[in-house]
Amino acid sequence: MSLSDVKLLFQFVGGLGMFLYGMNIMADGLQKAAGGRMKRMLGYITNNRLLGVLLGALITAIIQSSSATTVMVVGFVNAGILSLSQAVGVIMGANIGTTVTAWLVSMSEWGEVMKPEFFAPVLIGIGAFMLLFAKKERQKEIGSILVGFGVLFIGLSFMSGSIEPYKDAPVFAQIFTVLGSNPIFGILAGVVVTGIIQSSSASVGILQTLAMNGVVTWNSAVYITLGQNIGTCVTALLASAGAHKTAKRAAVIHLMFNVMGAVLFGIVMFIVFSLNGNWAASTINSTQISVFHTIFNVTNTLILFPFAGKLVSLSGKIVREKVQEPEETLEQKIMSHLDTRILENPSFAIETAKREVVRMGELSLDNVKLGENAVLTNNQESVDRIFAQEKTINFMEKALTEYLVKISNLSLMEEQSEQVKNLLYTVNDLERIGDHAENIAELAESKIQGDIQFSPMGQKDLETIFSYAVGSVENAVSARRNEDAESIRQVIKFEDLVDSTEEDLRDKHIARLANNECRASHGVIFLDIMGNLERVSDHAYNIAGYVKDEM
Incomplete structure (x- = not known):
């Protein structure tokens, strides 16, 4: 590996770090800006699952992480604040809300003005001045959002720039040919990468960065994206360790929801790609990944929403009651x-x-x-x-x-x-x-x-x-x-x-x-x-x- 290769690797790692950090700063600023509204959302979560879906999507759009939303839901169920029936709708909505990040990433393809290197520096500059010199709390929150937004895009630009020299390398073509021709491999790749990073937003962002350089095929992108939606469940499953059985069931519902959707879409898309091989092997761009990601999550919710009660019942069969579970003490x-x-x-x-x-x-x-x-x-x-x-x-x-x-x-x-x-x-x-x-x-x-x-x-x-x-x-x-x-x-x-x-x-x-x-x-x-x-x-x-x- 040459010195230039090492430099580009460091640039990619640094870009990924800025992308994640920017997303974190932006989410923090959005949470603060939402203020009392976030508090009132708790009061709106009722047995109306449709309202739960909307709130799940809104909360995830604000905190920029479906994993974080689902981990909170596990916590709420464990604390007795939410029932499993109420949690199902919020979990479904969280999957829809996570598509917001993908749309932010794909903005760089919408014209020269939307490219990160064009407006990100000025956003960071304005945001930094607001953070340093603004007197009002609200203005500082807006400044934090702008800085996060700018850092996110600068990180994206770094990632894209580090990959560009290798876009014609045969290794990319070989990898995505294998992942695209074998749905199991494609889905597993998405699961593993997302499980390691612990963020579907970040793994989708990496895939979109590769797509911007024209190295990702349609079939590989679809299967990897399906796997990424399953991989995001890892965080909630880990978070449910040591929780009550009801909280474990909430994490299992999240997993079942995404696995069922991935299997259904995987079968349909495999048939479609088999009938149209040229389309399957053609390259996909970042915006098209956002479109598919959104269609998958919205359609999956529409299909499984009527069966939410069945998901709750099935989770009870997977996470069973202990025969003689000791009663909890008040403490x-x-x-x-x-x-x-x-x-x-x-x-x-x-x-x-x-x-x-x-x-x-x-x-x-x-x-x-x-x-x-x-x-x-x-x-x-x-x-x-x-x-x-x-x-x-x-x-x-x-x-x-x-x-x-x-x-x-x-x-x-x-x-x-x-x-x-x-x-x-x-x-x-x-x-x-x-x-x-x-x-x-x-x-x-x-x-x-x-x-x-x-x-x-x-x-x-x-x-x-x-x-x-x-x-x-x-x-x-x-x-x-x-x-x-x-x-x-x-x-x-x-x-x-x-x-x-x-x-x-x-x-x-x-x-x-x-x-x-x-x-x-x-x-x-x-x-x-x-x-x-x-x-x-x-x-x-x-x-x-x-x-x-x-x-």
Whole structure:
């Protein structure tokens, strides 16, 4: 191998690296520009599979990777956010969305103005100036998209330039003759290359680069493209390792969908090429690969869409239930909900964390309610449940904090960074509410063991302040869940009521102690319960304040 050959090899590798890096920068910028829209997409994913297909295509077009979309889907299924039935539509749509990259690559064939070397440098220049000097976050996001777009095309130009000197080399003709004449070899080549690169967009881009230099035949391109669609399933299959059986089924559905489509198209195209040998052996260009890639994925979706339910059933037969599968512990369920695969998309990861924070809030709220029952009715069972649930709350605090720290290390917008910070504060406040509920449970246990009964007036006073404290936590959790202003106003109202009531009841109780209307030992428990409820209300007020900051 001569020095010039080594130089061209380095140029190809560097071009491929710039192509992948540019795609990554562009996708990152698009995700940030989409912002809240990505978050709202989760709410739109219902049992309407057609809507799922559209969302799958849109998400993949934004993040520029069907593999990443499918890995996220596996994560969502594992976390229980999506059912298998809902996941099928999103997976089908992801295959359609991945064709966007192929169309971007083929743009260089649409005229001199669209060639990478013509406009890519100016895109990088404009984007770089926006990133360096723009003040607004939105302008920086646009700059990031432009830089990514430009780097992608410069990389494509490098790849194409490194291949051009060899376009008349006999080796290319021999390779594509073999791959084109044998569908199995062609499909396997596509599977292997895509499986190694872990990106169908990149492998299709390489094929299109070769096609730009006129060395790829129609039959070889078709079979390789079919194989590339199968190869993209490797990433999701690897991602499903260690996941629940339902998540494994989602990855298997992705594989079945692409394999069935490849077999069907492979047979049809083999017959067509057999009838027209001249067309089969003629060269294909980059745009024609994009056209075929799009037709294959859209047609495959149209054909298999009515049989989505059958795909779900078949996946259940391939990934079978274990005869005696041990039931998941609550801790295991929590960890599966905080699936690291969802970190592929910051917006979805934040939304997933919010759901778990709300779940933690519901547990803390339940403990406050149980504390009320334990104190007012001397119920030991409620005390025991508080202690058990407090362990779960502490576990959730640790797990959520670690997950939110991972999210904070992702590429986030300023608004998203603020949300993550507020969620971390919220987790801490919810854990403190759980601690105060545990304190109340310990006081209730002392009351039970000492067979202590409060006076009817004292009992009524506690019922009043408990109702206000429960109301403040209830509305704080509702504010976090729904992000509504009315719940925030209710938290403020209840917090004021708790403060004024606690002060009033403390004075009244001290007066009762002075008049010997109740024992001092009883009074200490009474005052401690009220003090803990006042702190519970303070933490609820903090949580509502974090939500208000985001609105």
